[in-house]
Every structure is written in structure tokens, then in C-alpha cells.
Amino acid sequence: MRKIIVFENVTVDGYFAGLNGELDWVVQDEEVTQDSKEGQGSTDLFLFGRVTYDRMASFWPTPAGMAANPVFAEALANTSKIVFSRALMKSDWQHTEVMNEIDKDAILELKQRPGKTIMIFGSRSIVNQLAGLGLIDGYQLLVNPVVLGKGRPLFTEATERFKLKLTNTKVFKSGIVLLQYERGREE
Secondary structure (H helix, E strand, O other): OOEEEEEEEEEEEOEEEEOOOOOOOOOOOOOHHHHHHHHHEEEEEEEEEEHHHHHHHHOOOOHHHHHHOOHHHHHHHOEEEEEEEEOOOOOOOOOOEOOOOOHHHHHHHEEEOOOEEEEOOOOOHHHHHHHOOOOOOEEEEEEEOOOOOOOOOOOOOOOOOOEEEEEEEEOOOOOEEEEEEEEOOOO
16 A cells, blocks of 8 residues: 655744744755655655645746756755645646645555555645545654744644654754654554
């Protein structure tokens, strides 16, 4: 069965975005980019909420997006994507399907299809909804050496505690630390 993995940049104080959604605090790091490139072949589907999708679709397919991070821009361009939105009816970004709601059975069916990892970037509401349904299998958190003081936490709708099992760590020269977790199973 395919796994759904959340991949997020977070601050030391636990925020995934500034108060207004800004990401200017994310440390740009060639070593992290290279590490991501090496792992890119393991993902064949991205999931986005509409807000994250709008940001991604307006930047990554552009020359500025390609210049900012050609590895990520190319991966997004050539990989299937699903955007969850009640308002969006169709997408102009290649390889993108629109789903109007999160349906547990439909997500389970996606996980049963042949393929590789399903990855979520940003998309806090999607992360929270899928986590609440017990559908997220792992988290890859890039902890940036930054303290914001105020911002948007990743988990805002968690109604129950769930345990995570640390499976790997990696420290980059820039001070970024990659923490990889699997969702723990309740005993």
C-alpha cells in the first residue's frame, strides 16, 4: 500500500508559516536541495489544498520558479497532483486533478493504487483533515534554525493525541535538521 507522507519546513518554535503565510524564513540550502533530488524518485503524487496549490501553481511553472529550485520545479511539473477545493472546478497546471472533498474511502482507494509515495507540502488544512482520519503514514520535518515568535502552527485541528516514531534524522551544515517520523500505532 502506498504511504502518505507530509513534508514541511518548520521553525524551531513549531511554526510552518508566518502569521500572514510568509515563508521568507525558510533557509535556502544546496545540501537540502541535493538531498531532496536524490529522494525525488520515490514520489509520484502530490496532494495540495487550494491555498497552497494557488501559490505553487503561480510560481513553480514560471521561469522564476525554475531559477529558484530547478529540481523542485521540474518534479512538480512532471508529477501528478491532486488539489482539494470546493471552489476550483478545473486546473490549468499539467497533471493536476481537482477533488471537491476529502473522502476517506477515496483516499484509501488512492493508497491502494499501484505507485510510489504520496507527498503533501504545505496544505495545513489537508494535513489536519487526513491526520484526523488516520490516513497520514509519516512526517518529514525540516526544522529550520529560526524562531518566529508568532506564526501558524501546523496542527490546528488535532482533536486527539497521536504518537510518532522517529525513524531517521539528518543534520545539514546550514543548521537545518531533517526529522523523519512514522505514525505510531496505539497500543
